[in-house]
Amino acid sequence: MSSTEPLTVRAERMVAGGDAMARLDDGRVAFVTGALPGEEVELEVRNDRKDFVKATATEILEPSDDRVVPTCPHRREGCGGCGWMHFDTDAQVAAKVEIVAESLRRVGRFDADEVERIIEVGDSVSPFGYRTTIRLVGMTGGGVGFREERSDEVVAIDHCQVAHDNLSNVLRGISVAPGVELTLRTSAATDGVTARWTRPEDRKRRNEKRRSNAPAGQSVSGLPEDVHIGDRSFLVEQIDGVNLQVSAPSFFQSGPAAAELLVDAVRRASPELETADHAVDAYGGVGLFAATVMRGARRVTLIESARSSCFDAKENLKHRAGQGDKSVEIVRSDVGDWKPGEDSDPIDVVVADPARSGLAKPGVAAVVRMDSPVVVLVSCDPVSLARDARLLVEEGYRMESVEVLDLFPQTPHVECVTRFVRA
Structure with a gap:
């Protein structure tokens, strides 16, 4: 099968990892990124295997009632941080419960009636503003972003809808060298912020058990003065x-x-x-x-x-x-x-x-x-x-x-x- 040949499938259900499962005409299972249960989609195969394929939905021919337009412009541009933002939040919870139940039945080999008896739907955090830790990647020119879904490409961002406001406020004013991975964390109790980062050469040195003495300012600049920097910082x-x-x-x-x-x-x-x-x-x-x-x-x-x-x-x-x-x-x-x-x-x-x-x-x-x-x-x-x-x-x-x-x-x-x- 050509990796670029378009195919049409009907998605059945969500599976662990976040894809929708469908079946090809030849009987193989297709794991489709971007599709929702019940949708008819056109897809492009990314990975063609003997027993299954991994694919991406390129066009939604019959959308699900649970499909919504992502509210975040960065997600619409390809940011991979919120892979289910096109999925109604109530439907997300139901899908997660079913994914857990199916894993217990299929992988754990537990009886379906037993799983139904013991599984419970718990609480959820707010769908936005809940994350107090984010990891960003520096871009050419000093901007920052998140990686695209299943890609090393980086999508530039100036805010994050699922992150605490303290973090969005910090990232708007910073400059980060290309390839540097910056982790920001805030405390909802005190509003304090910590920052730590690694450069590509640091990660290589770490694997080789060596340290870098290069000045930190060459990698990240523009952090507010009250941000606590480095591995010894805490909140x-x-x-x-x-x-x-x-x-x-x-x-x-x-x-x-x-x-x-x-x-x-x-x-x-x-x-x-x-x-x-x-x-x-x-x-x-x-x-x-x-x-x-x-x-x-x-x-x-x-x-x-x-x-x-x-x-x-x-x-x-x-x-x-x-x-x-x-x-x-x-x-x-x-x-x-x-x-x-x-x-x-x-x-x-x-x-x-x-x-x-x-x-x-x-x-x-x-x-x-x-x-x-x-x-x-x-x-x-x-x-x-x-x-x-x-x-x-x-x-x-x-x-x-x-x-x-x-x-x-x-x-x-x-x-x-x-x-x-x-x-």
Whole structure:
């Protein structure tokens, strides 16, 4: 099949990754970027495989009632940051729930009736202005932008509709050298802003374990004087009534609204935390869960591999030292390498929030070694959730509930909080 030959298909449903699934006349599956369920579209094949094709919708012949015109001019120009902005926001949530359910059925091999019984529709953040961290790319002439969808090309921007206003205000006045990747983060609690960046040569040196001594001003200029610059800069965000230090290199959720919804969902999934003797916050980051939903636990062990996040977690959990017999241990380690000590108290609840790749076999093995009767898994990818759920079930756990949250409106990203109990 020619990669430029136009074809007409009828899209069936959305799938993990954000494309719509359709079928070609020869029976193969087509994953179509830009199409919505029910639409008849003309497409152009990007990747022609034996069993499937990847394609892009080039013309919408019969649009869905759920199709809307993107409100952002940068999205209409090709910005890849909001790949679902042409999709009605209510329909986005329904599609994400179905994507999670289909992943559990197809990848996890769970019974359809069981999935329907345990899956729940959770809350969503506001569809605009929710992101407090964005990553930009410098352009020729000093402008900044976001990359196009599935491309290294950069679309120039002067604001971002899904970003906090503080960030849009900053990016309008800056100049960034070509190829430099600039990460901006703001605090909704204090309005502070941090900035850190890497140049192409820095990324090469980092791979070679070398550092650059070139002046920072050669890469980024025009930042307001009150912006905190560099890896040692940090902000303070408030979640669930707790002040959390977040260093510029540390991972944090898409924004405080997302963090609040996650904390609430984890609390619903693990009521045992209120009276737990020992709780484990695996992939604990800056201590989001340890500092909030685990406040009632007598002992907390936080496991995290990133140095900056461990540094933040120590600051965010130091208050436990003044809470009588409540203790906290922060372990810098890969979760897959950690084992409870022989004299460790039995673990009552494990909350695990791994990266997009999920627990995988090493993480599942570590969770099983912890021998906790309750495991709460926070997943940001429906396919990795399905794989992890199957592995945990094969190790003697039962999946009791799956709450689907929309923390990234206008994108196909979906978050799930899943409760497992030892069978």
